[in-house]
Amino acid sequence: MSIVSAAAGQTITASTQFLDENDDPVEDIIDPVTYKIYSPTRKLVYQSTGTRDGVDPSLYTATFTLPTSAPSTAQGERYRIQWNATDRIGCKYSESELFELTNAGDAPDDEQDEPSVIVYTGAPTTDFLKIYNVSPQPTVTYQMIDETGKVIASATPSAPNIVGKFAIYSVQFAANSIPLPTGVQQHYMGNWILSGGLTQQTEVESHPVYMMTPVVQTIAHALRHMFRKGILSNIEPFTTLSAGDYVHHITKGFEYINGLPPRVTAFTIAGPLPTGMTHYIEVAAAISMLREMLFAYQNDWDFQGLGTQLNVNRAQTIQSMLSELETDLQQATQAKNNWLMSGSPTATAGAGAAAKMPLSVTKITLGPETNFAAPNIPFDGIVSSYLLLGGRIGVGGGRRL
Numbered sequence: 001m002s003i004v005s006a007a008a009g010q011t012i013t014a015s016t017q018f019l020d021e022n023d024d025p026v027e028d029i030i031d032p033v034t035y036k037i038y039s040p041t042r043k044l045v046y047q048s049t050g051t052r053d054g055v056d057p058s059l060y061t062a063t064f065t066l067p068t069s070a071p072s073t074a075q076g077e078r079y080r081i082q083w084n085a086t087d088r089i090g091c092k093y094s095e096s097e098l099f100e101l102t103n104a105g106d107a108p109d110d111e112q113d114e115p116s117v118i119v120y121t122g123a124p125t126t127d128f129l130k131i132y133n134v135s136p137q138p139t140v141t142y143q144m145i146d147e148t149g150k151v152i153a154s155a156t157p158s159a160p161n162i163v164g165k166f167a168i169y170s171v172q173f174a175a176n177s178i179p180l181p182t183g184v185q186q187h188y189m190g191n192w193i194l195s196g197g198l199t200q201q202t203e204v205e206s207h208p209v210y211m212m213t214p215v216v217q218t219i220a221h222a223l224r225h226m227f228r229k230g231i232l233s234n235i236e237p238f239t240t241l242s243a244g245d246y247v248h249h250i251t252k253g254f255e256y257i258n259g260l261p262p263r264v265t266a267f268t269i270a271g272p273l274p275t276g277m278t279h280y281i282e283v284a285a286a287i288s289m290l291r292e293m294l295f296a297y298q299n300d301w302d303f304q305g306l307g308t309q310l311n312v313n314r315a316q317t318i319q320s321m322l323s324e325l326e327t328d329l330q331q332a333t334q335a336k337n338n339w340l341m342s343g344s345p346t347a348t349a350g351a352g353a354a355a356k357m358p359l360s361v362t363k364i365t366l367g368p369e370t371n372f373a374a375p376n377i378p379f380d381g382i383v384s385s386y387l388l389l390g391g392r393i394g395v396g397g398g399r400r401l
Contacts, residue, residue: 006079007102009068015061016050016083016095025058026087033060033085040077045070050083060085066101073100103165116244117190117209124175127207129157129192133167138197142171144190144209147183157192180211180270184258186251187211210247215271219253220246222282227289241289249292253285260333262340274339280332287325294318 006012014035018026029052037046045067050060060083073079078098085093119125129140137160144153153173160167169192181187188209195202210216223246251269257280258267267273267281294315 006066006099008066008070008072011063011065013061013063014081014097015053015059016097017056017059018083018085018093018095019058020091020093025056026085026093027057028088029058029085029093030088033083035062035081035083037064037066038080038082039070040073040079045079070101072103115207116242116248117207118212118243118247119173119178119209120212121214122175124173125178126170126172127190127192127209129169129205130166131169131194133160133162133165134198136197137167138194138199138203140169141193141195142190143193144178144188146181146188147185152188153178178209178211180213180268182268184255186254186269187247208244208248210244210251211269212243212247213269213271215273216247216250216269219250219278219282219285223250223285223289226282226286245289249285249288250281252288253281253283256284256288257281257332257336260336262336276335276339277332280329280335283325283329284332287322287329290318290322290325294322 018029020026031052032049033052034047034049036044039045046064048062048064050062053059053061062081077100079101081097081099083093083095087093115128117125117127127142129142131138140157140160142155142157143151146152155171155173157169157171160169162168178188190207190209192205192207193202194204212220220243224241227241254267254269257277267277273281
C-alpha cells in the first residue's frame, strides 16, 4: 500500500500488490481489478478499476480524485480503499488500506518545510505565508533584511487567500527590484511579522531569500550532475534536493572559499569567477550537502515485510566521499595563491592575465625597506616593498635576479 496523504478534490495515487498464502506475487490475475473507497461511516464514496503494472503483473495502481464534498477525517477516523481480484483458477484476493482525508490545501504540520524564496535574475518573485485561518487574524507585515539587519525591501502583503483551514498571504516583487547581496552570507532573510489577533506577542516567520544569478545557476547545474544519480528519492526523501537546497549549499561554498588564505579575495554570486576557483566552490558546496545527508543517515533505513528484509545505511559511503572531496579541497589555498599571483585580484581571469604581479604602485618612490598599502584589494594590505621593488626580489629579500 502506498497512500501517504490524501485531500478531497486532489488527485490521489495508491498501489497494492496481490500475494498468495506464501507471500509470493500472484501473476495470473484476471482483469479488471476493482477497488472501492469507503468513508469512516462505511459509505461508498468512489469506485473504479486499477491499472496493472507493466513490469510486475501482481502490482496494481489506482489514480482517483475524491469529490470536494467528501468530509475530512476527525481524530481516530479513517477512509478505506478496498481492492478485490480473482486469478485464472478462481481464487479470490483482497487488500485494503486505511488513510486520513484532509481538506484541499490542508497539510500536516510536520510536512510543512521551511519555505525558501528563489529570486531569478530578470524575473519577478513572490513570497508566501501560510498560517491557520483563525479569527481574528493578526496584522501581517513583511521585511527583507541583509545580514546586518538593513531593510533591503519591504512590501504590503495581499489580503489572505483562504484555502481549507489555512490563510495564505503573499508579497510580490518586480524583476530586478531586489539588489544582489554583498555580505559574507550572500543571501537575505524575508521576515513575516505577525502581531495582534490571537498572538500573545509578536511572532516572526523567517524565509531565506536566495538569488539565482547566472553564476549560481552554473554551479547548481554542476552539483546536480554530481548528485542526481546518487539520490534515491523513492526510499530516501531526505536526499531530495530543491532549488533552495542547492543555492543554500552553494552560498556555503562561497563562504568557505572566501575564508581560506590568502583572504584578499571576495568571490561573489554576482561573478564572474576566475578560472580554476569555480571547481573548489563546487567541492565546498558538495561537502556541505553531503554533511547534511550524513546527519540524516545516523540511523539505518530498515524495511521488513512481504517476505523481504532490506537494511540500507549509506553513511559509510557518504563518509568516504566526504574524505575524498575534503582532500581535494586542501588544494584550494594553493589555487587561490596561484590565481592571485597571476593577475589583479579584483579583475576577471582574462583581464588579470595582462599583469604579471597582482600588486603594483605607480608615482611613488619605494625604498627596499618601505612598507606601503597595496591598492585594489577589498581591504588595506600592508606589503614590504622589497618583495616588489622593480618587479624583482630586492636587496632586503635576497639576491637580485
